[in-house]
Amino acid sequence: MVRTISLFLCLISVCLAAEWRDQAILHLSASPHAKLHPVPVRAVKFHEGFWKKRQTAAIERSIPTLLELLEQNGVVDNFRRLTGAKNVPRRGPLYTDSDLYKWMEAAAWSLHVKDDPQLRATIERLTGEILAAQEPSGYLNTYFVEERVKDRFQRMQSGHELYCLGHLLQAGIAYYRATGNRKLLEGGMRFVDYLIRDFGPAPKKPLLTGHPELELALAELYRTTGQRKYLDLAGYLLSGVERERLNLRDSEVRYMFSGIPFVSRIKFEGHAVRAMYAATGAADYYIETGDAAYRRTLDLLWQDYVSSKMYVTGGVGSRSQGESFGEPYELPNLTAYAESCAAIGSLIFNQRLLAMTGDAKYADVMERALYNAINSGMSLDGTLYCYRNPLASAGEKIRNPWYSTTCCPPNLQRTFAALGGYFYSTSREGVYVHFYDNSEVAWKLESGTAFRLTQTTGMPWRGTVSLKVEPAAAEEFTLFLRIPAWSKTATVTVNGARVSDPARPGHYFPIRRTWKAGDRVELALAVAPSLVTSNPRVENNWGKAAVQAGPLIYCIEQPDHPGVSVFDVALSRSGAWDVRWEADLLGGVQVLRRQGWTWKQPLSGQPLYSPMADAAAPTEQLQLTFIPYYAWANRGPNAMQVWLPVR
């Protein structure tokens, strides 16, 4: 019997080992409740264009320079000191291990884009140094050592031990999927196996993710290994059954977004990154289990988010205090926290929901975050990072090369490095195109037939997209083209013939036919600039508009408005846009100009309160210049505004 099981496990492991090359960011091939299956990162190549530039900055500048900073700040030495390789004190906050792991994950995904033997060697050297610090039990953490051994798993609300483990697993999985090398992954598994031995429902010791993250890593570990125990551990963490044994306070379960049953949640609250990661892990758990209570909760939370807690940039988390969600419609611009990590949390949460359903509304949210609140997080040159991504700024320094809590930089890197993996999916019916940029995907239909799909486009600046479809053999399947909600109109032609079905914004446009190599599809989206208003319940946006063109939210920045403060201008309700490509500005951007207004006297000299009858209106004309939000603060710290009064 034991022999039979061993043989069976061995077969599974061979089978899984064989497919590392084919595993996407989310390896959903065997997931019963995934309708869509993302394509592997390695299957997608960006061509010259919008994202190629950002991905190149991430891979060529950001990833290498951050490793130098991690070294300079002792993050790697924190491991070396445990093996005696370095005799130095431990440095940094208690969660620094996760920063290195996240960097390794980013580096691993970058190998899917562009193999680099030197980078492989670096990752493998780091893997050796990390695993040398792992204890024989499997426990691995550079903070809870020596005199702090006694504190292990004692303050799980803030200890981040499981958070670090989650990122270790994700790094191990990404490197395994890049190279087939399981060493780092297996180190992570040893730690998980140690947990499973000693922790869990009574009579084992209780476990809690004070910062959710391990849940989604465990789901992916389950998908990678086929071992159900990993999914079960995720389920246990999400079950929130340990509140009493751990004596958790109300404020803690709110802040952590864990510690009570996930399915008892009815709204997003507390720490934004924790909440988004928890919801992401719960979505992963649903994808594997189909538990209807999870599905209801996920739907409730998503609705809560998009209807009252999402910035127009896709940013998440209104308050600096506790890096947290605010009340519904509490979306201040100047004091917005909108941490880069939280927007990435929204991206990966919606990525799961999209895989579950194939509903384009989730891709709309992903796109909003990706092009704006995430994209703003890394400077154009890839060396400076935003922690906060506010929607208005008096000009404080927002981009820095290093933060002692440096969670955002490697999080941005892993997102940009793996970005191709977010662009396309397959389903039993065919192929989904989620986002538009110059790129090609070479993958296979779920029937097994290989195909290549090539996009040629000026997106996000211009709305026409040409798609070349090349199946290895002619085959009937559906090409699903996402019609973004922002595109009021859309037309589709196949091999020059207009498809008469109406393309509905906010839905996928399905084209079912027998595709053969050389078929061409043309999609025309409406990317002309337009004014967006917010629900009047958002107290700071009443009577104001934001400017959107395609997926990009725009802003006004001080350097383009000499002589007048960006806080002293108003938009005209109607007026013509001057749209101009400026190749030399901010790495090449489309700049929007439009008639606006300012006040006769600077507002800074005016009274704080006046009788309405006496209040001056903006009566002086001026030209307003809008740049894409993601590109702000790349000419030094500068004042900026997204939402402008409309006169």
Add this chain to the structure above:
Amino acid sequence: MVRTISLFLCLISVCLAAEWRDQAILHLSASPHAKLHPVPVRAVKFHEGFWKKRQTAAIERSIPTLLELLEQNGVVDNFRRLTGAKNVPRRGPLYTDSDLYKWMEAAAWSLHVKDDPQLRATIERLTGEILAAQEPSGYLNTYFVEERVKDRFQRMQSGHELYCLGHLLQAGIAYYRATGNRKLLEGGMRFVDYLIRDFGPAPKKPLLTGHPELELALAELYRTTGQRKYLDLAGYLLSGVERERLNLRDSEVRYMFSGIPFVSRIKFEGHAVRAMYAATGAADYYIETGDAAYRRTLDLLWQDYVSSKMYVTGGVGSRSQGESFGEPYELPNLTAYAESCAAIGSLIFNQRLLAMTGDAKYADVMERALYNAINSGMSLDGTLYCYRNPLASAGEKIRNPWYSTTCCPPNLQRTFAALGGYFYSTSREGVYVHFYDNSEVAWKLESGTAFRLTQTTGMPWRGTVSLKVEPAAAEEFTLFLRIPAWSKTATVTVNGARVSDPARPGHYFPIRRTWKAGDRVELALAVAPSLVTSNPRVENNWGKAAVQAGPLIYCIEQPDHPGVSVFDVALSRSGAWDVRWEADLLGGVQVLRRQGWTWKQPLSGQPLYSPMADAAAPTEQLQLTFIPYYAWANRGPNAMQVWLPVR
């Protein structure tokens, strides 16, 4: 020589002792840089009217019930345990002593309004219990005792030892001024003398007010005793010379508003109550010294406050995080902190500036805070208190009988108990009337001639004020009537004859003549409701208006708007007001009604963002009902808004 000095001190002390009855809240008779001199609290009696009701609630309900709560929560026992009178553990945060002192100050001022032998006995019993816990050295604090003796003056940033002492002195001074009894005052002086012996510029030990408050108490102690050393200690604390010896961080000197030279400040920042108290103490210091650098700083700070950091209610401090000021124009409504204590800080800061200058602009700010952000802090019945005073609320519970940090309740009590002392001043030229309510003041001109002035008015509801002037003998002096900035027009008649000089809003209207008993002045102010707008730089008030009538800011509250959320309505730019006195509502208030608008569908079901062209306008008419802001949340917790969109 020694004998001469002793005799001299004795004479001073006799001289000072004789005049305790005549000392006002600020005893400025001998202050070289005070232009105005407030009248004693005991000299003013409110007649039936607006403030009489509030003062009565404070004296008859609030003060007695709070003492019970202080007892129940162990605040008095904290003293008794030190003398062995009670064998109980110490309870509450480290600054609870100040809560009892502030209560005693409030009770002492209430004796100026209405003598009460039982209350005198209570205060004297408490004085005995407090001073029994004082150490022979003079040191007195119930927290830094026993195993914490070693921590005395070690963490002055947060220790609150000097903050508690400041309130002890203020209680001692108020009770001395009520009864001539110096026992509590002398206990406080013993503690100060202990400080002066051991602390001060090197080679003495350094001292810091981590929470400013002692500065202003010391200035008043100097005024009460004539002893310069007390003013010098205030000057030392304001000098901020100990930054290096105490190794203070930037963030600390920002938050505490102390630790660096007061005269190096250029803006309000950090903890709002700390900053307001520091500025108040600095103004006191200026009043005694005339130091021009202080004057410049006070002017800068005042300008910073009124031009960019003051709520329309007079509230202070935008952020919950650190209970702090925000950036200029950062005045969110829903998340406003606006602590009751901070608005009181603004009242007493402006009280000093008014005394320095006689400029009505300071009285305008005092009035704004008093009638709105302070007045809202105590429930109509005097038993519940607001810590926060936001300008919009989703309906959370905002009024509570007790807070573990119960600084606001006794602060409100001492303000309401002593309120008469804020209403009138004298100067060499005559008499100032700062605020209007049914009241009489019986005091003396600075020539020594006794006078009585009686106000009969419907203020703040109706704008006519009759003043009866009764000097003991006919005498030429000026009667200064404040014309509030909100009163667009004002007319004045003397004995029925219209005074032709124009009355300028925001200034005092001087009437110089030989006044004789029976002279009558009629003042007509414009209290009709009107719409107020804010500087467009306040991001959340663009396109909105607040409603003001006389000194009162109004709001809409949910119970008056069945079937529609107070967040789903807009005001009409023009329209007629329906003004009605409702005797049975909220203790008697003038209610304002006006045409407004709502949306066809509740906004809570609408998308968060929409193209401007698709955004629904409020098209359904409804009647809006406005109640005075101070009276909100007196029908249970309810949703409320001050600033409304204007359509």
